[in-house]
Amino acid sequence: MALPFVHTLPHGIHVIDTGFHRPQFDAAYLLVENGRAAFIDTGTNFAVPRLLAALDDLGLARDAVDFVIATHVHLDHAGGVGLLMQELPQARLLVHPRGARHMVDPQALYQGALAVYGQAVMDREYGQLVPVPAERVHSPQDGETLHLAGRPLLFIDTPGHARHHHSIWDARSAGWFTGDTFGLSYRETDSASGPWVLPTSSPVQFEPEPLRQSVQRLLATQPQQMYLTHFGAVGDVPRLATLLLEQVDAMVLLANRLREDPQRHDALKAGLQAQARQRLQQHGVADLDAAVASLALDIELNAQGLGVWLDRETR
Template identity: 65%
Template sequence: MTAPALPAFVEPCGHDIYAVDTGFHRPRFDAAYLVVDAGRAAIVDTGTNFSVPRLLEALAALGLARDAVDWVIPTHIHLDHAGGVGLLMQELPAARVMAHPRAARHLVDPSQIWAGASAVYGEAEMLRSYGTLLPVAAERVLTSTDGGRITLGGRELEFADTPGHARHHHCIWDERSRGWFTGDTFGLSYREFDSERGAWVMPTSTPVQFEPDALRASVQRLLARAPQAMYLTHYGRVGEVARLGALQLELLDGMVALGRRLAGSAERHAALCAGLSALLRDSLAAHGCHLPADDVDRLLALDVELNAQGMEVWLDREARPRGAQT
C-alpha cells in the first residue's frame, strides 16, 4: 500500500506515531503528536489555537475522519502545549480530554490561566501568540491517575505523574513503541543542535512550578522503564535515551548550583541569564555543536529568559520559611 502524502509539517516517527510541527515560535520548535491504531487516533499536546488547522489537515492527510479521534491528551496546561485544546475539541465530536488532575479544572474554565499569563505578557501579546482560550465542556474532561491506562484501538497508553517542570504534568507511556510522550519533563532538544554525537537535551525550568528534586525523580522514573525513544514537545522523537537522561541531569545539577550561587545577587535575573547561557554554550561545545555563539544565543534566547524566571520563582520559594512554602 502506498504511504499517504503528508504535509511538510508532519513527520512520521514510526509505530504509527506522527509529529506535527504546530508552527509556534519557529519551525521544529513545538510539536503535537498523532498516535494512530486500528483507525482510531489520539492527539498528545495541541499547541495553540493557531495550531488547530495543522492538526486537522494532518488527520485528513492520514485518511482519518475527525470523529476517529478518541483522545486529546495535554501533557500539562502551559499554553504552548494546551492552548488549543478548547478550539480543537469543537472540531472532534467523539473525543474526550485526558488531563492531569491539577489541570482539568483549568481546561473547563481557562480564565485563571488567561489572567495569570496576561499579567505577565499583556493581553495583546496573549491574543497574538495564543488566541482566545476556549473552555471544554466538563463532561468531556477526564482525569488521569498515576499508573492508569486507556485504550486506543489495540494499544494501551499508560500515565505517570511527573512533577518537577510543573505540578500539573503527566507523561504517557506507549508500550507499542516503548516510548514516553514527555511534554517538558525530559527537557528540550532542538534539531539545530544535533551533531555527529546525535541529539542534545537541556532541562526546562519555565515558571512557575520548577522543583529540581521532583524533576530529577521524574526523569529517573522515565528512564527506569528502559525506553527506546522519547517524544518531546520541543522537539521530536529522540533515541539514545540513557545518554540524554544523564546529560539532562548533569545540566540540572549545574542549574541548581548556579541558582544557589546567585540567589542573593543584586542583579539576579541578568546574572542567571548570563550564567545559563554560559552553561548551555559550554555543554553544546562539548557535544560537538559547531554553530556560532551568536546563533546559539539566538536559538536559546527565549528558553534562557523563561528558565531564569522559573529559577527565580524556585529560589524565592526556597527562601521562604518552611511553613510558608506552597
Template identity: 65%
Template sequence: MSEFVQALGDGIYAIDTGFQRDHFDAAYVLVENGRATFIDCGTNHAVPRLLAALQQLGLGPDAVDWVIPTHVHLDHAGGAGLLMQSLPTAKLLVHPRGVRHMVDPSALYEGALAVYGDEEMQRSYGRLVGVPAERVMASEDGMRITVGTSARELLLLDTPGHARHHHCIWDARSQGWFTGDTFGLSYREFDAALGPWIMPTSTPVQFDPEALETSVARLLSYAPTQMFLTHYSRVGGHADEVQRLAGLLLTQARSMAETARSLRGHPLRHEALKDALLTLYLQGLAAHGCALSPARQTELLAMDVELNAQGLGVWLDKQD
C-alpha cells in the same frame, strides 16, 4: 504527507504546530485501527494543522477518541478547547491539577498574560476556549487507557518537576514516552556528530529539581528506546542513547539549581541568572560539537534563557 507531518513509525506522527518557529513545538497523533489520539496540541493557531493532519491520514474528526495534553502550559494545551470543538466524540484526558484550567481557562490566561504581555498573548496564543466539564477526564498515576479498537494501551504517570500538573504517557508498542517537558528540550538545530543535545526547562512557576530527578528515574525504569518531546520531536533510537540524554539533562538541571543558589542574594539576580544560564548552555553546546555560531546559538536559546531564569527565580523565592 505535508511538510509539517512526520511519520515516526508504530502509527505515531509528529505535527509541527508552527509555534514560534519551525521545528520548535510538536503535537503528536497516534493512529491505531482507524482511531486516533492526540498527545499535546499546541496553541489555537495549531488547530488547522492538526485537523489537516487527520485529513491527510484519511481520518475524519469523529475518529479521534482522546486528546491528552501532557500539562496545561499553553504551548502544549492552549488549543485544546478550540480543537475539541471540532472533535465530536473525543474526551480530553488531563492531569487532575489541570482539569479546572481546561474547563475554565481564565486563570491560566491571566497567569500567562502576566508573563508574556497582551501583544505576545494575542500573537502566539489567541483567546483560550474552555472545554465542557462533561468532556474532561482526570488522569491518575498508573492509569491505563485503550487506544483504537485493539489491545494497545497507553500508561500515564504523574511526573512533576517541570510542573505539578504534568503527566507522561508510555506507549509499550513503540517503547517510547511522550514526555511533554519533563525530559527537557532538544532542538534539531543543535544536533551534532554526538547526536542530539538536550537541556532542562525550568519555566515558571513550578520547577522542582528534586521532583524532576525522581520523575526522570521513573521514566528510565521502563527502559525506553525513544522519547517523544514536544520541543522537539523524537530523540533516542536505543536505550543507551536515552540514558546518555538523561545524564546530560540531569547534570544540567543540577548545575542550574546550584547556579541559582549561588546568586540568591545578587542585587540584579534575574540578569545574572540569564548570563550564567547562557554561559552554561553555550559551554555545553561547544563540548557537544555544535557547528552553529555562538551568535546563532544565543538567538535560538534566548526565550528559554529568559523563561528558565524566571522559573529559577520563583523556585529560589519558594526556598526562602
C-alpha cells in the same frame, strides 16, 4: 500529498510542527491505531488548522479521534485544546488532575499568561482560550492505563517542570511522550554525537528534586525513544538522561550562588547561557552561535523559573 509540517515516525506516530515561534520548536503528536486516533499536546489555537489538516491527510474523520491528551496545561502544549475539541465530537480530554479545572474554566490560566506576556502577545500568539465541557474531561490517575483501539497508554505523574504534568508510556514504540519533563532538544543543537538536551525550569512550579525523581521513573521502563514537545523524537536515552540531570544540578548550584545577587535575573541568564555554550561546544555542534541562539527564549524562561523557585525556597 505529504504535508510539510508533518513528519511520520514508525508505530503510527506523526509529529506535527505547530508553527509556534519558529519551525521545529513546538510539536503536537498524532497517534493512530486501527483507524482510531489520539492527539498528544496541541500547541496553541493557531495550530488547530494544522492538526485537522493532518487528520484529513491521513483520511481520518473527525469522529475517529478518541482522545486529546495534554501533558500539562502550559499554553504551548494545551492552549489549543478547547478549540480542537469543538471539532472532534467523540474525543475525551485526558489531562492531569491538577490541570483539569484550568481546561474547564481557562480564565485563571489566561489571566496568568496575560500578566506575563501582555495583551498584544496573547492576541498574536495564543488567542482566546476555549473551555472544555466538564463531562468530556477525564483525569487519569498515576499508573492508570487507557487504550486506543486496544493499544495501551500508561499515564504517570511526572512533576518537576509543573505539578500538573503527566507523561504517557507507549509500550508499542517503547517510548514516552514527555511534554517538558525530559527537557528540550532542538535540531540546531544536534552534532555528530547525536541530539542534545536542556532542562526546562520555566515558571512557576520548577522543583529540582521532583524533576530528578520523575526522570528516574521514565528511565525505569528502559525507553528507546522520548517524544518531546520541544522538539520531536530523540533516542540515545541514557546519555541524554545523564546530560539532563547534570544540568539540573548545575542550574541549581548557579541559582543558589546568585540567590542574593541584586541583579539576579540578568546574572542567571548570563550564567545559564555560559553553561549552555560550554556544553554545546563540548558536544561539537557545527554552528555554536546558532545553537546558543536557538535557546534564547528558553534561557530567559529558565532564569525566570529559577528566580521563582529561589523565592519560594526562601519563604
